[in-house]
Amino acid sequence: MGMPAAGIAAPGVVMIVAVVLIVLALVYFLVATIVALRRISSGLDEVIVGVGEIIEKSAPVNEIVLAINEQLDAGVDALEGLLVKKAGLEDSMGLIDSVYPGAAAAGLRNFPESTEIEPPHIGETYTLGTLTLARLGREAPIAAASPAGAVLRNVEGGSLAARELYPSVRHTSPQKLPRSPVIGTDAPVQYEQREDIGAPRKRLPTRPPS
Amino acid sequence: MTLWWIGSIVLLVVIFPVVVYLLRAVLESANSIVPTVDGIADVARAGSKDLDAASLLITTREQATQTIAGVADYGGSLDQIIDDAVEA
Numbered sequence: 001m002g003m004p005a006a007g008i009a010a011p012g013v014v015m016i017v018a019v020v021l022i023v024l025a026l027v028y029f030l031v032a033t034i035v036a037l038r039r040i041s042s043g044l045d046e047v048i049v050g051v052g053e054i055i056e057k058s059a060p061v062n063e064i065v066l067a068i069n070e071q072l073d074a075g076v077d078a079l080e081g082l083l084v085k086k087a088g089l090e091d092s093m094g095l096i097d098s099v100y101p102g103a104a105a106a107g108l109r110n111f112p113e114s115t116e117i118e119p120p121h122i123g124e125t126y127t128l129g130t131l132t133l134a135r136l137g138r139e140a141p142i143a144a145a146s147p148a149g150a151v152l153r154n155v156e157g158g159s160l161a162a163r164e165l166y167p168s169v170r171h172t173s174p175q176k177l178p179r180s181p182v183i184g185t186d187a188p189v190q191y192e193q194r195e196d197i198g199a200p201r202k203r204l205p206t207r208p209p210s
Numbered sequence: 211m212t213l214w215w216i217g218s219i220v221l222l223v224v225i226f227p228v229v230v231y232l233l234r235a236v237l238e239s240a241n242s243i244v245p246t247v248d249g250i251a252d253v254a255r256a257g258s259k260d261l262d263a264a265s266l267l268i269t270t271r272e273q274a275t276q277t278i279a280g281v282a283d284y285g286g287s288l289d290q291i292i293d294d295a296v297e298a
Contacts, residue, residue, distance in 0.1 A: 026233065
């Protein structure tokens with residue numbers, strides 16, 4: 001009776017060992033997996049918080065940007081319409097091209113035919129309109145294009161602009177101007193320096209025979 | 211008896227390594243997800259922080275509205291001051 005019991009016990013022990021090893025492996029790896037999944041879960045919680053904040057903060061962006069675009073569209077429509085109304089389409093393109101060289105090629109948004117117009121030379125065709133805008137002051141679009149901000153409404157600025165047309169350098173207020181030439185006996189440079197001036201006459205004048 | 215032995219040895223030599231291999235693969239996959247999720251969380255946090263300035267768009271909208279209103283007033287004045295273009 002002892003041999004069969006011992007014969008059954010040996011493979012049974014092997015099986016028990018195998019089952020125990022399998023259970024231990026299951027426990028170890030499953031616990032490690034559970035720990036990893038918990039870290040993933042906590043990380044996803046942070047992701048959800050961040051994404052929720054993004055959704056909350058970006059929710060009104062679309063509406064606000066659309067409102068801003070509507071305002072800007074209205075402004076563009078008004079300015080384009082006013083410019084074309086006052087200057088005419090052709091001169092409008094000339095004025096635009098003079099302020100922003102090359103911009104006339106893009107044309108006006110509400111006037112598709114403006115792309116077909118060759119912008120005229122602004123100095124020849126829009127002098128009156130340019131001066132009219134410039135006289136309106138610093139806020140005028142034509143004045144805004146100048147980095148120096150010089151406007152004809154400024155009396156001194158207007159005078160300076162006129163004086164700069166002449167080659168004189170006095171309007172630049174130099175610290176030292178060229179001195180005027182000194183003339184006379186004390187002049188540093190004497191002209192007509194003749195040796196016979198002041199010397200005794202070499203030959204006295206003779207009286208003509210009577 | 212022989213079958214008993216064969217079953218025990220198969221359980222120990224074949225089943226146990228296969229179980230260990232599969233569980234190890236699952237654990238490695240789970241561990242590889244962790245840094246990715248952490249990276250996504252960092253990006254979401256940074257994205258949320260970047261959108262902090264989005265609230266300033268409300269001010270931008272008000273400024274744009276006021277600016278366009280000023281432009282409209284100015285354009286109206288120009289419309290009164292400057293003569294219309296003469297048709298050629």
